[in-house]
Amino acid sequence: MGKTILIAEDEGKMRQLLADYIRHEGYAVREAANGLEAMRLLDAQEVDMLIVDVMMPYMDGFEVCRTVRARSGIPIIVLTAKSEEYDKLTGYDLGADDYVTKPFSPKVLMAKIKALFKRINADHAQPGAAAAEIIKLEGLKFSPHSNELWLDDEPVSLTRKEFDLLLYFVQNKNITLSREQILDHVWGYDYEGDARTVDTHVRRLRYKLAQRADYVATVKGFGYKFQVKR
Incomplete structure (x- = not known):
């Protein structure tokens, strides 16, 4: 259809x-x-x-x-x-x-x-095994292929851009990412806006992560780092 x-x-x-x-x-x-x-x-x-x-x-x-x-x-x-x-x-x-x-x-x-x-x-075009993948990170359960997030076993609703941002952070956990890197990867090279969009979405993501908001750390003058032990 x-x-x-x-x-x-x-x-x-x-x-x-x-x-x-x-x-x-x-x-x-x-x-x-x-x-x-x-x-x-x-x-x-x-x-x-x-x-x-x-x-x-x-x-x-x-x-x-x-x-x-x-x-x-x-x-x-x-x-x-x-x-x-x-x-x-x-x-x-x-x-x-x-x-x-x-x-x-x-x-x-x-x-x-x-x-x-x-x-x-x-x-939604991932094969069955990949679609069933669940990533667990200190209180977070994250399904990268079904766009689902659980915070301490409670479901959390994310917009598509918030989900893409979180996925990029998870894929690069404990790595410092510049705002420009995040912008290029999540929004694409042809995005017409500026890096303040990243700050706006990070703020929204932190709000939804609630008590886990400190996982997204600000690296002053550069960007952000998703800090987790595993």
Whole structure:
């Protein structure tokens, strides 16, 4: 079955342009003219990705991100007419996976959509033995191929970027990593933002690790180190 993408955008012409372009690429599309309509569609139908504009009536894109992330890990791409770094960091802080700043080419958006789906497919394409792998690290149980984390045997909900960040830390435990290394590996070389995004996600990850937050140590003036004995 093909993927379904929900576009939440209050500008009718823009929404129709994106819908036509995405359908042409072989995806099913659902459309919402505001945040409340988007939430109703998400409640009623299964959706594989959300593309959401920041500036919408009734319920803005940031509030939609916050609400969706409280209950779902579906990939989210934020559309913003503003170029300020604050808006981009806010979107990431609320759990967005990527963003596009208006005006933009539909080809750029399409490339980001395909990249997100490719990563998700890679996460779920592991053979059975690898998929069953569980990494145990001093109170943490971590399944790198099923995107699951347990903290002292209690499940912890992570966004996709938080999970990717934790996985990179676990793969490089007790190694000091620069913000640039983390940014390149987790966000990719074509990421348009700066290293402050790393700090934002580390802060969120530490919050979710609760009493284990000190596993992610700051290396002043350089980056971070995931410190565990084993």
